[in-house]
Amino acid sequence: xxxxxxxxxxxxxxxxxxxxxxxxxxxxxxxxxxxxxxxxxxxxxxxxxxxxxxxxxxxxxxxxxxxxxxxxxxxxxxxxxxxxxxxxxxxxxxxxxxxxxxxxxxxxxxxxxxxxxxxxxxxxxxxxxxxxxxxxxxxxxxxxxxxxxxxxxxxxxxxxxxxxxxxxxxxxxxxxxxxxxxxxxxxxxxxxxxxxxxxxxxxxxxxxxxxxxxxxxxxxxxxxxxxxxxxxxxxxxxxxxxxxxxxxxxxxxxxxxxxxxxxxxxxxxxxxxxxxxxxxxxxxxxxxxxxxxxxxxxxxxxxxxxxxxxxxxxxxxxxxxxxxxxxxxxxxxxxxxxxxxxxxxxxxxxxxxxxxxxxxxxxxxxxxxxxxxxxxxxxxxxxxxxxxxxxxxxxxxxxxxxxxx
Amino acid sequence: xxxxxxxxxxxxxxxxxxxxxxxxxxxxxxxxxxxxxxxxxxxxxxxxxxxxxxxxxxxxxxxxxxxxxxxxxxxxxxxxxxxxxxxxxxxxxxxxxxxxxxxxxxxxxxxxxxxxxxxxxxxxxxxxxxxxxxxxxxxxxxxxxxxxxxxxxxxxxxxxxxxxxxxxxxxxxxxxxxxxxxxxxxxxxxxxxxxxxxxxxxxxxxxxxxxxxxxxxxxxxxxxxxxxxxxxxxxxxxxxxxxxxxxxxxxxxxxxxxxxxxxxxxxxxxxxxxxxxxxxxxxxxxxxxxxxxxxxxxxxxxxxxxxxxxxxxxxxxxxxxxxxxxxxxxxxxxxxxxxxxxxxxxxxxxxxxxxxxxxxxxxxxxxxxxxxxxxxxxxxxx
Numbered sequence: 001x002x003x004x005x006x007x008x009x010x011x012x013x014x015x016x017x018x019x020x021x022x023x024x025x026x027x028x029x030x031x032x033x034x035x036x037x038x039x040x041x042x043x044x045x046x047x048x049x050x051x052x053x054x055x056x057x058x059x060x061x062x063x064x065x066x067x068x069x070x071x072x073x074x075x076x077x078x079x080x081x082x083x084x085x086x087x088x089x090x091x092x093x094x095x096x097x098x099x100x101x102x103x104x105x106x107x108x109x110x111x112x113x114x115x116x117x118x119x120x121x122x123x124x125x126x127x128x129x130x131x132x133x134x135x136x137x138x139x140x141x142x143x144x145x146x147x148x149x150x151x152x153x154x155x156x157x158x159x160x161x162x163x164x165x166x167x168x169x170x171x172x173x174x175x176x177x178x179x180x181x182x183x184x185x186x187x188x189x190x191x192x193x194x195x196x197x198x199x200x201x202x203x204x205x206x207x208x209x210x211x212x213x214x215x216x217x218x219x220x221x222x223x224x225x226x227x228x229x230x231x232x233x234x235x236x237x238x239x240x241x242x243x244x245x246x247x248x249x250x251x252x253x254x255x256x257x258x259x260x261x262x263x264x265x266x267x268x269x270x271x272x273x274x275x276x277x278x279x280x281x282x283x284x285x286x287x288x289x290x291x292x293x294x295x296x297x298x299x300x301x302x303x304x305x306x307x308x309x310x311x312x313x314x315x316x317x318x319x320x321x322x323x324x325x326x327x328x329x330x331x332x333x334x335x336x337x338x339x340x341x342x343x344x345x346x347x348x349x350x351x352x353x354x355x356x357x358x359x360x361x362x363x364x365x366x367x368x369x370x371x372x373x374x375x376x377x378x379x380x381x382x383x384x385x386x387x388x389x390x391x392x393x394x395x396x397x398x399x400x401x402x403x404x405x
Numbered sequence: 406x407x408x409x410x411x412x413x414x415x416x417x418x419x420x421x422x423x424x425x426x427x428x429x430x431x432x433x434x435x436x437x438x439x440x441x442x443x444x445x446x447x448x449x450x451x452x453x454x455x456x457x458x459x460x461x462x463x464x465x466x467x468x469x470x471x472x473x474x475x476x477x478x479x480x481x482x483x484x485x486x487x488x489x490x491x492x493x494x495x496x497x498x499x500x501x502x503x504x505x506x507x508x509x510x511x512x513x514x515x516x517x518x519x520x521x522x523x524x525x526x527x528x529x530x531x532x533x534x535x536x537x538x539x540x541x542x543x544x545x546x547x548x549x550x551x552x553x554x555x556x557x558x559x560x561x562x563x564x565x566x567x568x569x570x571x572x573x574x575x576x577x578x579x580x581x582x583x584x585x586x587x588x589x590x591x592x593x594x595x596x597x598x599x600x601x602x603x604x605x606x607x608x609x610x611x612x613x614x615x616x617x618x619x620x621x622x623x624x625x626x627x628x629x630x631x632x633x634x635x636x637x638x639x640x641x642x643x644x645x646x647x648x649x650x651x652x653x654x655x656x657x658x659x660x661x662x663x664x665x666x667x668x669x670x671x672x673x674x675x676x677x678x679x680x681x682x683x684x685x686x687x688x689x690x691x692x693x694x695x696x697x698x699x700x701x702x703x704x705x706x707x708x709x710x711x712x713x714x715x716x717x718x719x720x721x722x723x724x725x726x727x728x729x730x731x732x733x734x735x736x737x738x739x740x741x742x743x744x745x746x747x748x749x750x751x752x753x754x755x756x757x758x759x760x761x762x763x764x765x766x767x768x769x770x771x772x773x774x775x776x777x778x779x780x781x782x783x784x785x786x787x
Contacts, residue, residue: 019439022577022645031570031578038572057571069669072438072712076691250692266692281406300661308690310433310666329661 013073014041023070025332033060036067040080054091062336065306089212101338102211105203108176115148167231171242173373184395204248273312290400291321301372335378413705415440417747446641447648449516449762479770507642509549528609540643541614579616580647615646708748744772
């Protein structure tokens, strides 16, 4: 049975101040959601030592973590709502659609194996109509493309004996949808003379958590902890280009796994830009970056902001000479991982995305930069600007500098 | 790594960070969660809980007369900022105005957003409540207000927003609904109809909960004003008040867009000292404790209510940096590069529980002036 008693912090400090409700993106656009306060600390208070309550209203929680960021009393609201989701799924079951959506890794493997076909199929109206009817996946929702040459097919581990060594947690998105991001990361590390190994890894578990499949997420967590610790204990740093993956490894595993090993791993995990910024501070970064005259807007993913690390992507992009980047400051994109792919959430997803789309339009930059593949999916659908990962910009700047020599 | 590191995300923290960026400082803001600004009214009193005038205020807060011109500068700077952010503030600390709160009490305040209007001694007013909002009871407000304004003729009516909610609706939820034109129009229709039924004449003032729109507050207030043909005011009560959320959200967005780096869900657990100077902060996120270095630091953690101080049997403890304080919460040996603002300056600043916006504006302004001086002229912390 699920045990929410392993939490580091308690819900008892909740003063019902409503800061989480006022900061919750979903509560901001719909009254159908029960809200983080009511379904987090208050539900927990209600069921403590009592019979568990299955509350359907939890379905609208996206696990974005804005409640955690807003709580002045340090209550980890999203851990409580993650358990409420798990209880709901355990009691009420989950649909075939949610099973598919939460299996990002399996879907990635299959879809990329038949990539040209799957991509085409996802753009065909009759197929999408059928998917909406049979699975509840909205017809108008765009999907990310899958790549046949996925990153697992193209990358082979190399050893160079460098002082710093990186175990790259690629994540499902960069593996199956955006191998160019993974490729750029490897390049950036090469420019810094750092060896990159790809450890055996499973999906970080965030899509499973978001769909209430706590047991599966816990299973993936313990597999990843075991696999990654084998690297950190040999002096590797774990680095991720997806901010949801790094959030999972840094934070979520502490609450859904909670072992000493989870804690040990968390101390070695970095977001890619955070890692580069640390190299910069230690004087180890290759700062031979060529000027780039682009003008970009930066969209901060919720799971980046939840890591409490400032804004490393902006810090790194500002190192590129003549590069003009501006934080959009637009809040949640509304895609929210698997959330935006669901028919009954589609309206909320679109309403949430409006502020972001308007900020992109108002800024009128050349393109948008964001770390998150899901935010990119929403940006692709709602704006006419290209979307790039910050590591791709850095890789290009390094490459231009190399060509200039 | 940063020029300025601000601790705390309340009014003083966010203003410090925004103003530090305006000075060209690389600025970080470290925060456990939202500041008490979220629970505030968004209205800035001189002496919270008291109607004392400017002279009394200067006395209570031990301010010299030379600080009066600084106060005016601080308020001007704040008003300029809020004008730019599309949520203008009115009022002067020399001239307090009476406003009605969500409990129907009158309080005198110095600075207030444009959604608020003063309550007169005489004339007539109608209190309008929404059925969906349990924490704003028009009858209760009317009776309380009547005690303080015996010459004012007051009526109260209840209307509905017409939306079913899966959670207890707050004033902020109501504000977001009133951002929609069709809901506003429907509400105005209900008000007119009820007034006709109850034979209530057109009043001088309509009193609403702090719910008159969030992003579209201007359109909302404008439509109520023009179609009801009377002044309207918000009466801030139980949080979250739209009056405060508008202020909070606009300041936060401005801070982010101007390049302040937010360290959210992060708690400051101590400081690494180098003699009389803070070298870096020890910050804790769920996975680890790390150091965040800066040249200057602004302590904006609030007082006892904000969590900046804890009252213990051994005395008052400063809770972020664990610096030694005297019995009134004033730091015994203030590090030369640390600037406490607002309630962080000590408990004599929080005589009625909270520090209040006007003092926050002044102390934040002074701290930012201090940053500038120590950058350009090497003058230490005053």
